[in-house]
Amino acid sequence: MSVATAALARTPFTGNATTGELTHWRAVATEVAQSLAVDALERDRKNEQPHAEAQLLRSSGLLDLLVPAEFGGAGGHFETAFEAIRILANADGSIAQLLAYHYFNQTGIAFYAPAKQQGAWWERTVAHGWLWGDSVNPVDPTLLLTVEADGYRLNGAKRFSTGSGVGEVIIVNALVQGGENDGKVLAFVLPTDREGLELVDDWDYLGQRLSASNSVRYSNVRVDAAEILGEVTEEPVSTLLIPGLQLAFANFYLGIAEGALARGKQLLLGRKNAWFLSTAPTYSRDVIFQRTLGELKARTAAVAALVEKLGRAYDLLIAKAGDVTAEERAELAVAIAEAKIVSTETGVEVANRIFEVTGTSSTSNDVGLDLYWRNVRTHSLHDPVDYKKIEVGQYFLHGEAQPISLYT
Template identity: 70%
Template structure:
């Protein structure tokens, strides 16, 4: 239910220049280098990423997207997507944590009334907030009941990324009862709010340090000041979801690039060659060169598409209230195309890299498995086959998928 007088106006305009991209790329690489020092040890410990969250905070990456006039980095989404990719080459968990933070925090620009956005931006900067979320749409167990001028929240939400270390959590819930029954609100609660319980139950194959446990709500008070806004079908507001999917694609691409880089280092260090080969070393063997060349070329192709769409996202966001349903839908399909190939290249490279690194690279101390475990885990977030169908339905019939937190 959208009307022209309620359309959200986003605070972002223009696109990133080379200086901006170079600056944030450098910051991200510095953080990634620090994370790389003990990435395997941290992954195996499977603890909440408290120190990692502080590293993101102290680096300034958390506020990259916050407009400069409110004390933020004044950056663009293209720069944010690149930081996600850079971190994913070395630590997929923290890459995901940052990617989700960006779009949780960006809900200020997508959902909040323009007159109230300045206060929210200042609060997140002054508080140094890392934003977690509790919006998993396939787990709709939250009940938001009217009470006085506010509400009470009850229920359980699984897969709440960042909740374990977040300062605040953004939540989507439908109002049950009262004059606004059925409306879906986006609101923000500090993790210390009375009745909010963080459940440390995230124990998965990969992405272990994403703070993605469950959150239980027992009569949690939700005040008017906590509410960002109503979740509607306004094209600019719903552009947030394709942005999240674009973040996923950059994450998967980063995993592929990281696996390639480590695989190259291992291959160059291998001595001798296969006994049937006439090559001096494995790295000079055309069989191994062919495999690595194929994976490198396909990864480069995905990178080119990602860079194109990363920049385009800023252009589409800049349309703000003028963004049409058709424009939003067509762009979502383009991102779905990237999501398909990025998923496949992330999984394939992290799997097939073993073909050039050999049996010795399966040692736990090498840690090459971390890439595959991370991308295999997160790529199950939503079935990539449905992204293929989304692409084909539009290509064949011009059909757009129904709006959701996946499309």
């Protein structure tokens, strides 16, 4: 029952997205976003588990975008997935988060499982239409796996388990006690209806209300040996999962900023008069408001250029699989940390300052402009951006990377 720790010989991801691939999935994501936009505010206020939204993602094909074509998926690239996340965030940051976490939970197959075992996992996720949640929050006490015949028993609890409320399966990390894997952290997959696994519907926060990020409790949950993906190690290619997830964050912060700008523009153009001290005929013709929007738009465009570049770079490095070096991994992780910094600050600033051009009337509860700020403000606290700044500064000054963790 020992878990192999050999380097991954390959990943199923190769090359970069074609123009055709990007065009197709942009159209799919845009259609989904338009559907989400219709009642985003109403759904946010209800604060219910997003089962209908999960089904929308499933029926659109977005859940299987990254599954290799040889196993029944779309055979897409991370660059395309990042863009889909960004487009959805224009309309609904919660569902963009749900999709982002799904992608990196699902592709844990490639990051953790031995190559010869990956095909069966990919085929199962397609056949059953799985949405993948997670239960790996590292700031909670460690989950414990206790050895028993042909498997384990899992005990403990995790908060902030994104997607667990609506996912068919969740990926879990836990520390093994006893046996030949004693002291190892294993990644494994559990169905959310497993006996002893309790989904606690306690996600009631300022924003990202529909990300299904509730708590999960485990009471002597059976974990079969066949449900183990592999060991969580510091092998360079397997540890690229976390920078990839951080880049997904940058994309949905960017998408929220773009959504706030679009909604702000709509509201500003709808204002028919002007401030009484202005000589402009309308608010939208007032250079003060034009200047503010110009500044916010330019900053958002700069973030977009950076994350698009990094999406392509991520695909290229993932394709090297076991040949990825620690130095290459560190360089890309720091570049993604830079994107995390500017996307966080730009997203929060845009979602906040958009009110400067839309006026008091835009704070009405039925307008819902606050949804963008509440969403980006909530998730941008996931890990302190100041530590990302330190990570970048340390690498720039000394060429020293931060220790590998579930945040770096």
